[in-house]
Amino acid sequence: MAREDEFLEYVQSGGQVEVDDWMPDEYRARLRKFIEMHGNSELMGVLPEREWILRAPTLQRKLALTAKVQDEVGHAQLIYRVVEDLGKPREQCLDDLISGKSKFHNVFHYPTKTWGDVGVIAWLVDAAAIISQKALLKCSYAPYARIMKKICWEESFHILHGRDVILTLMLGTDDQRELVQEALNRWWGPLMQFHGNPIPADEDPMVVWRIKSQGNDEARQQFLDGYVPQIWELGLTVPDPELRKDEESGRWLYTEPDWDELMHVVTGHGPRTADRLDLRRQARENSAWVRQVLLAA
Amino acid sequence: MVSPVLRRVSERAQLLLEIADDELILGWRDSEWTGIAPFLEEDVAFSSIAQNEIGHARALYELAARDLGTTADELAFDRSPEEYRCSALVELRLPEWERTIARHVLYEQADAERLERLKTSGDEELAGLAAKIDREEIYHRLHAEMWAERLKDEPRYQAALEELRPLVERRNGGSTELTELWEEMTSVRRSQPAGTTW
Amino acid sequence: MIYEVFRQERKGQAFQHAGSIEAPDERFAEWYAREQYGRRGESTAVAREHVLPIEEFVDELNRNYHRVDGYPLKEKLKEARERAGTSKERAD
Numbered sequence: 001m002a003r004e005d006e007f008l009e010y011v012q013s014g015g016q017v018e019v020d021d022w023m024p025d026e027y028r029a030r031l032r033k034f035i036e037m038h039g040n041s042e043l044m045g046v047l048p049e050r051e052w053i054l055r056a057p058t059l060q061r062k063l064a065l066t067a068k069v070q071d072e073v074g075h076a077q078l079i080y081r082v083v084e085d086l087g088k089p090r091e092q093c094l095d096d097l098i099s100g101k102s103k104f105h106n107v108f109h110y111p112t113k114t115w116g117d118v119g120v121i122a123w124l125v126d127a128a129a130i131i132s133q134k135a136l137l138k139c140s141y142a143p144y145a146r147i148m149k150k151i152c153w154e155e156s157f158h159i160l161h162g163r164d165v166i167l168t169l170m171l172g173t174d175d176q177r178e179l180v181q182e183a184l185n186r187w188w189g190p191l192m193q194f195h196g197n198p199i200p201a202d203e204d205p206m207v208v209w210r211i212k213s214q215g216n217d218e219a220r221q222q223f224l225d226g227y228v229p230q231i232w233e234l235g236l237t238v239p240d241p242e243l244r245k246d247e248e249s250g251r252w253l254y255t256e257p258d259w260d261e262l263m264h265v266v267t268g269h270g271p272r273t274a275d276r277l278d279l280r281r282q283a284r285e286n287s288a289w290v291r292q293v294l295l296a297a
Numbered sequence: 298m299v300s301p302v303l304r305r306v307s308e309r310a311q312l313l314l315e316i317a318d319d320e321l322i323l324g325w326r327d328s329e330w331t332g333i334a335p336f337l338e339e340d341v342a343f344s345s346i347a348q349n350e351i352g353h354a355r356a357l358y359e360l361a362a363r364d365l366g367t368t369a370d371e372l373a374f375d376r377s378p379e380e381y382r383c384s385a386l387v388e389l390r391l392p393e394w395e396r397t398i399a400r401h402v403l404y405e406q407a408d409a410e411r412l413e414r415l416k417t418s419g420d421e422e423l424a425g426l427a428a429k430i431d432r433e434e435i436y437h438r439l440h441a442e443m444w445a446e447r448l449k450d451e452p453r454y455q456a457a458l459e460e461l462r463p464l465v466e467r468r469n470g471g472s473t474e475l476t477e478l479w480e481e482m483t484s485v486r487r488s489q490p491a492g493t494t495w
Numbered sequence: 496m497i498y499e500v501f502r503q504e505r506k507g508q509a510f511q512h513a514g515s516i517e518a519p520d521e522r523f524a525e526w527y528a529r530e531q532y533g534r535r536g537e538s539t540a541v542a543r544e545h546v547l548p549i550e551e552f553v554d555e556l557n558r559n560y561h562r563v564d565g566y567p568l569k570e571k572l573k574e575a576r577e578r579a580g581t582s583k584e585r586a587d
Contacts, residue, residue, distance in 0.1 A: 043332070043337075046331055046332040046340075047332045049331075050328070050329075050331040050332050053328045053331065054325060054328060054329075054481055054482060055481055055482065055484055055485050056485070057374070057483075057485040057486040057495040058370045058374075058486075058495050059351060059354065059355040059358070059369060059370055059373055060355075060560055061495060062324075062351050063348060063351050063352060063355070063558075063560045063561075064560045064561070066324075066328060066331075066344055066347055066348045066351065067344075067348055067558075067560065067561045069331055069332075069344060070341055070344035070345060070348065073331075073332070073337055073340040073341050073344065074341050074530070074531055076337060077337045077338065077341065077516070077517075077531065078514055078531075080337070081514065081515050081516075081517070090337075090517070115485045115495075146514075147514065150513075150514075156563055157561060157562060157563055157565070157566070160563060160566040160568065161560075161566065163566075163568060164566050164568055164571070165495075167568060167571040167572060167575050168494055168495060168571065169495075170575050170578070170579075171494070171571060171574060171575055171578065172489075172493060172494055172495075173489055173490075173493060175488070175489060176489065176493070232581065233575075233576050233579060233581040234575050234576075234579050234581075235578065235579030235580070235581065279332075279333060280332070280333065283332075283333035283334075286392075286393070286394075287334075287335035287336075287394055290335040290336075290394050291335060291336060293447060293448065293451065294447060294519040295519070336517075338516065338517065338518065338523070338527045338530075338531075341527070341530050341531065342526070342527070342530060345530050348558075352556045352558070353556070355556075356556050429555035429556060430555065430556075432553050432555055433553050433555055433556075435553070436526070436529070436553065439522075439526060440526055443522045443523060443526065446522075447519075
């Protein structure tokens with residue numbers, strides 16, 4: 001127990017952990033699961049977006065989307081390597097993802113219905129993700145903190161791309177503006193759930209172990225602070241009549257998100273979960289021979 | 298009777314469109330591997346290659362657009378399927394890895410020869426662009442070669458090469474495959490009046 | 496096989512470990528490393544048992560769509576705020 005206490009003190013005072021350092025079993029297990037979910041999310045995030053690469057209405061948008069998606073797969077690669085060094089091979093991570101054993105973030109279980117979704121995702125979903133990712137830059141586990149630096153840097157253009165798509169639509173026809181509002185109406189719920197249920201930071205093992213440097217509610221407040229003004233200044237409305245900033249406390253008030261829905265979705269019951277996992281499963285089965293050939297030589 | 302100058306401009310535009318259409322449509326097909334390539338590194342690889350191809354298409358369309366008094370996006374998206382001049386090779390949807398690699402190999406070979414001709418064509422602007430494109434294509438060729446080396450003893454790969462080779466030089470706009478692709482590719486654009494900014 | 500990738504931020508600086516990739520052989524490793532670590536003007540080398548020099552990623556056609564400088568949003572944002580009636584006096 002003493003060694004674990006020492007470790008806790010060490011990380012809480014900013015100590016960094018490298019791959020070959022001793023770490024408590026609980027720390028290693030939670031860390032690996034957390035990082036694996038991140039990798040899964042980057043990978044699954046690509047599937048809703050790929051349809052829109054094909055349908056992008058200009059060459060520039062096509063290029064930007066392809067680049068964005070390439071970054072995301074690259075991130076998945078980096079992240080799975082970290083998981084692998086923590087003892088779980090990538091193939092096993094992919095197996096568990098496909099079988100539904102491991103999880104990925106709620107937002108990637110939902111359909112993308114229009115070009116408006118493409119803009120909203122790149123602008124707001126990526127913004128929500130970046131807030132979480134910035135909170136990982138000081139992760140006590142150094143290999144993860146290091147790749148987060150690269151990931152955050154690459155995400156900077158994703159958000160700008162998203163904002164550019166949205167601004168262009170908002171300056172366009174009535175139909176185009178309606179695309180944005182309609183997409184925002186559908187994505188608001190998942191966005192509010194994205195940062196997770198309101199567990200107090202000092203009770204969140206992720207924060208206690210200094211894996212995350214920020215609690216869920218804090219992240220959500222940061223998101224609202226940064227992005228509700230951006231939404232409102234374009235003349236868009238947020239589909240929550242309770243949403244407002246309390247002047248005294250400086251905190252945003254809102255309708256409590258549906259935490260049951262979040263649990264339901266991330267445990268594999270989202271609207272598009274099954275067919276996205278099926279797509280990956282099929283592709284994986286069909287290409288098994290390719291991986292064999294490469295191993296053989 | 299069409300004047301020699303106009304005929305020359307139009308021939309040049311036709312050639313530019315042929316290459317641009319090849320690169321655009323192939324870029325589409327390569328993007329179809331997003332999220333489902335045999336392993337992650339190849340997902341990234343095909344995304345990168347697709348980006349290059351679409352970038353090449355854009356540069357070529359821009360040149361043609363200037364000659365024809367229009368814009369690159371209008372050339373890329375606002376023609377009808379019958380007006381595209383791409384090769385039958387790039388139009389096909391090829392969800393099997395061996396056929397995708399076979400196409401990759403065949404296309405890169407043909408494209409290398411085409412670029413060589415353009416570089417020495419005497420059309421300075423086109424030769425300059427061809428040289429730039431070629432410098433990026435080097436990496437596509439490397440990629441195709443490394444896969445060809447790995448798959449050369451696979452019967453299904455050899456079969457794919459034989460199947461696809463005749464299609465390289467076949468150009469017939471308006472095929473079923475292309476029309477389906479075109480419908481999806483232009484669905485967002487067609488939802489609003491021509492000239493709408495996206 | 497795992498290959499370790501090292502990057503040199505600027506000429507004269509030491510190579511720093513940038514990460515690792517998985518590849519069946521050197522040829523694939525070099526190609527993949529360039530994609531993962533050689534984009535946007537970084538230079539890389541791959542080492543494990545071998546060191547292979549990697550040329551810089553070729554960007555002949557100005558990929559500003561992929562960089563922050565490819566998104567000059569100031570004008571659009573100003574116009575959008577005006578349209579929505581939310582523009583404020585700015586001391587730019």
